[in-house]
Amino acid sequence: MKDVYLLNLVYAISAALDYVSPAINGHHRRVGIVAAAMGRHMGFDRADVTDLFMAGLMHDIGAFTRDMSIDGLDFDVHLTAHATVGSRLLGGHPLLERAAYFVKHHHTQWKHLAGAEDRKEAILCNVVNLADRVDILRWRGESGHDRQTIRNMVADYSEDYYTSEVTEAFASFSEDADFWKLVEDKDSDLRSLFKDWTQDRLIPKDQLLGFSVFFAHIIDFRSSHTATHSQGVAETAVQLAILAGMDEEEQKKMRLAGNLHDIGKLAVSSWLLDKPSGLDVSEYEAIKAHATVGEILLRSVPGLSDVTDWACQHHERLNGKGYPHGLSADELSLGSRIMQVADVHTAITEDRPYRKGMSTEKTCKVLRSMADNGFLDADIVDLAIDNHIQINAVRRLAQNRAAAAFKLFAEQPDQWSSSMVNLNMFEG
Ligand SMILES: [Fe+2]
Numbered sequence: 001m002k003d004v005y006l007l008n009l010v011y012a013i014s015a016a017l018d019y020v021s022p023a024i025n026g027h028h029r030r031v032g033i034v035a036a037a038m039g040r041h042m043g044f045d046r047a048d049v050t051d052l053f054m055a056g057l058m059h060d061i062g063a064f065t066r067d068m069s070i071d072g073l074d075f076d077v078h079l080t081a082h083a084t085v086g087s088r089l090l091g092g093h094p095l096l097e098r099a100a101y102f103v104k105h106h107h108t109q110w111k112h113l114a115g116a117e118d119r120k121e122a123i124l125c126n127v128v129n130l131a132d133r134v135d136i137l138r139w140r141g142e143s144g145h146d147r148q149t150i151r152n153m154v155a156d157y158s159e160d161y162y163t164s165e166v167t168e169a170f171a172s173f174s175e176d177a178d179f180w181k182l183v184e185d186k187d188s189d190l191r192s193l194f195k196d197w198t199q200d201r202l203i204p205k206d207q208l209l210g211f212s213v214f215f216a217h218i219i220d221f222r223s224s225h226t227a228t229h230s231q232g233v234a235e236t237a238v239q240l241a242i243l244a245g246m247d248e249e250e251q252k253k254m255r256l257a258g259n260l261h262d263i264g265k266l267a268v269s270s271w272l273l274d275k276p277s278g279l280d281v282s283e284y285e286a287i288k289a290h291a292t293v294g295e296i297l298l299r300s301v302p303g304l305s306d307v308t309d310w311a312c313q314h315h316e317r318l319n320g321k322g323y324p325h326g327l328s329a330d331e332l333s334l335g336s337r338i339m340q341v342a343d344v345h346t347a348i349t350e351d352r353p354y355r356k357g358m359s360t361e362k363t364c365k366v367l368r369s370m371a372d373n374g375f376l377d378a379d380i381v382d383l384a385i386d387n388h389i390q391i392n393a394v395r396r397l398a399q400n401r402a403a404a405a406f407k408l409f410a411e412q413p414d415q416w417s418s419s420m421v422n423l424n425m426f427e428g
Pocket residue numbers: 059060075082106107132
């Protein structure tokens with residue numbers, strides 16, 4: 001496996017968030033740009049600018065969980081709730097801890113931050129807050145506000161909301177037409193745009209797996225229906241990989257692919273994920289889109305190589321009846337075939353809030369018939385059936401562990417962060 005850099009993963013997550021809500025398409029991207037640009041303008045160093053950038057790029061991640069929606073720009077509802085949930089999701093990893101703090105306070109008024117022990121951190125939170133506000137003003141209403149109106153509105157904010165250090169920096173910065181060009185150019189490449197301003201962080205190889213578990217949580221925790229799915233798929237895939245004779249390096253990649261396989265679900269609204277059944281055609285299409293989006297996202301992250309193929313082809317079928325590409329058997333590698341069986345196996349055996357998982361007998365029957373009809377690889381299905389008890393035990397253990405993490409996440413947020421660090425060490 002090649003080196004993977006943190007910012008590349010953050011770009012992928014951010015792009016996924018911007019897919020979810022076409023009403024505000026590009027919101028995270030623009031807030032990331034404005035926050036980073038302001039930080040730079042105010043003379044903060046590269047590490048600070050990097051954290052501002054990451055916070056901006058993912059700041060509303062908590063608004064995509066159950067019962068919260070950022071559609072229609074209704075940001076005044078659930079303001080603290082989505083900020084807290086977002087910071088909880090991101091704060092699970094030490095590399096993102098500081099960005100998580102900024103996310104936590106991206107709607108906190110200055111009057112509540114002004115007395116903070118660390119004034120610099122408070123100011124950085126306020127920068128992300130203003131970056132978000134500027135974008136909301138820019139797009140709110142029929143046609144949004146023009147540049148000058150936004151400048152006037154920002155200048156009018158009292159010290160209760162924004163510290164003058166931040167509003168004055170915005171006033172001088174936004175005078176320049178280049179600032180707006182920077183923000184509005186949809187096609188600019190974030191990587192090159194901020195290359196000299198930011199400091200990317202290499203994710204050490206031995207931490208990549210732990211990192212992928214963290215991503216699996218971000219992907220899965222949006223809905224109680226999917227809360228443990230990715231890790232179930234990952235561990236099932238690893239068991240099948242061992243049985244199929246894959247070496248240790250490949251097994252690791254399998255786990256990584258399993259944890260990331262549904263990353264495109266970040267772009268599916270959570271009410272749809274929560275819908276137990278009775279999807280109409282357009283809803284089904286919207287769910288299917290996760291495979292396409294997932295592929296775009298994972299291909300954008302350099303260094304993942306075959307992990308991307310294995311993860312992105314989990315809904316392809318050997319008889320060409322899968323999606324997103326309808327690939328045929330000769331185009332599907334062993335890794336992809338394993339991922340397909342692991343995904344189906346997990347989906348039918350796992351318990352969901354609205355139904356129990358299938359019995360061993362029924363599971364084997366479904367898998368067998370899918371192999372007989374050319375959907376799944378017959379050899380891998382044989383392995384899955386012959387070793388069902390063992391595979392199922394490992395899957396259940398992994399999903400129980402993920403469920404415990406989900407419970408902590410939902411009910412005891414204070415303990416959530418430290419438990420994640422331990423989990424990462426365990427995984428690494
Ligand atoms: Fe927000």
